[in-house]
Amino acid sequence: MAKTVTLYHFTCEHHLPKIMTDGYLKTTESNLSITRPHAGPDVDWLGTMPEMRPGGSYGLSDGTKSIDVEGRNVLLADKTAIRFTVEVPARDAHKWDVWARRWGMHKRTFEAFQKAAPNSKQQRMVERPITSTEWVEVRHMHTGEVFDWTDPTVVTRVQKDPRFTY
8 A cells, every 4th residue: 555645725715615515625726927827737735744834834814914016905815724634645746845846846946936925945846636525624723613525415515614615
């Protein structure tokens, strides 16, 4: 049996119904380039730390006010509210810094990411969707509620819950 590693994927509340319905964590932009979209493979962003610190340890918004590039106050979605604990083959989980260099991330972009995400060395990249067969737990980090994605009644309840809609 292949060696596995336990990792954590954080997302906002309003993504939970779709993820539970679809049964996988969708890959997203890898952000290898600030000028060229999808310069590298789309990935699932994961981390080795099960808890987030205030301010978004992985560079994620924690729902607090922020300032955009034009100096305006904005309220960002809390991307730390929902935690998926996953177990994936160790060979599929790449250390972010090694992975980004291997794919040729520009030095200034690399340094900007490290500054925005102080714990970037704890980030892991998986270059494929992570299916529900690899999920260990789905938890609301503010309430402690655990969601059983294998129970259709729970999925239906989450789909109708106003906390998880736009």
